Amino acid sequence: MSHNDRQMNGQHRPNSILDQFELPPGRKGKQHLARLRTAWRESWEEGGFLYQRWEEVGQARHAGWHEIALWIKTAGLLAGISLIIMMVDTASDIASAALKGLSDVPASNAADGTGLWGTVDHPIRVFLADQAAHLPVAPAALYAFWQLTGLLGLIGGFFGNAGARIAWLLFGISSLAMIWSATPDGGRAAATGLAALMWALASIFALRGLTLRPIVHNHPPQFMPQFNPTLHLHATLPAPTPAGDDFDDDNVRPLQR
Template sequence: MAKNNDRTPHIPNRRQEPPATEPTEPKEPRLAALREWWDAAWDNGGVLHTRWEELRRAPALGWHGMANWIKAVLGLAGICTVIILLDGATDALADAMRRLLSAAPRVEIGADTSNTVFAVVDQPIRTYIAAHTASLPISASTIYTVWQVVGLFGLIGGFLRSSGARLTWTAWGAASIAMVYSTTPADGRTIATGLAALAWTAASALALRGLTLRPSLFIHNTAPGIELRPEIHVPAPVAPPAEGTPDNVHPLQKR
């Protein structure tokens, strides 16, 4: 009978027990945590309390003193309002411009619009536009309407001190006077051109208001207590050297 040489001790199977864990505390409900944060935010120095105080003091502090986040909100609201208004007014403006251009008065060569003083200037312009728009893809009526709109833009923009509008007004007036001079018959050319120049000059009192041709001198004095006086300094004459004294000897060395 064979002997069993395996001397490995027999270890009985033991059931593995899970590691012991520390007892966990019950989690705080979310509603209670939210209520605690809300109360802390409205205490003195809290986030919501500080924002409310800044918003309450904003009318008294004005634009420069109010908080930056209020300025950002107001600026964003203003931009959104402008975008909404522009989006709603785009169709209405396009329709109005279409009606304005289609309803422009018909320009005919040699057709007298009226017998007033205004016709002395207006009729040569109408005739000039009608005579030089035959080869253009748009009608003479549209060109005449655009000419009126540009003049109105230059007058209103110049009154509001816009440099670009004033340049437009100047070019518009010079072109109008040139059209009147070119189209008016020779016997009345001088009178018509003079009336056009006078009318444009009178309207320029509004379009070019505040504009002066007098040169201005601006002196920026940054240091207080400094007074500028125009003075002329004449150097004192140098006395001739005394007799018997060499010319190369300094006067202080003379004894």
Template sequence: MTDEVPELKLQNSRSHCWGAAVLWVKVLFVLPLGLFMVALMGSLKTGIQHAIEGATWDSHGMVAIVDAPVRAYLETHRTELPVTAETLCTTSLAVGAGLLAISFVTCTFGARLTWVGWGACSVAVVWAATTGPARGIACAVTGRAWGIASIFALRGVGTRRG
């Protein structure tokens, strides 16, 4: 019976560890961490600002890495369809944006599964339409952009509810 009491106390101390800490211990850890985060955010802001200023976000810059191969692929493979490549591209973008929004709002399995399929197809289209040594880079940029958007679309996946 005496063995159960220390185990219970140890379990309690683990579950309330930070709440039971003395105020000066919290300040000792939180203040330097906060100052470090402020400095880090300042340097990140500067780096991101330089990256954005250096990139062009029109049809000739970063967007073109994904957009140009998709448009070229759709133009090449739409020959027997009664729609233009522009309509196919706009529809694809609208479906992607809709899936992102639906996945974020509803968190349903079907929307998330379709989002994953849409992203995989986008990377596959970029792979098929890009030639030469730029193929890997174009797929990496496409995959990273899709991955960043997936943070929002797949939020909560893998978290345990209990």
């Protein structure tokens, strides 16, 4: 294996770009390019600058955040911050255009309530238009706020946000009340029931994972008195007598013939 094909950290290093250039005419040009080629090759040799940087890039895949090189952290943070700025700018433009489009929605009249969705949506527009006549706000603004509330409640409830689920429940109850109030007497029950069914189907996503079952934890209490019976025996032992005190003077008898 040649020097240019040497592997570092399990990967081939990039081919020398300087080897692809032809020497320019003239002695000075040859010497200058020769020095560049020498510096390029030395930097890729073991212990060289580019060799160490390439090793750090290869080790970054397996090392943690605290072990990788500082310049890789800096480059990653700058790239992440730039991406976040671009996403926030794009999201703000989309939200601004969506709110502007919702605000420009005109109020509907009685001749627009056609179709399945119109049966539910039209009474709400009529109700909001009638109420806006007594309020310092445009009917289109009320309708846009009603739509935005439902959208945020549906999305936030899907991700388990408690406040969004409360907003979704209030959105559904208020929508049913508006439909019941603005629909003519002949189709009031049918329109309200249809809206309730549509709201229930949408609640499958908005109230995902919500259960009414009580949660019972069968874990023993953390602090329980422990009873460990122990038996203590106290015995008094006599003190041992010295070896020389086994025979006292009264037991000594003289030897008789």
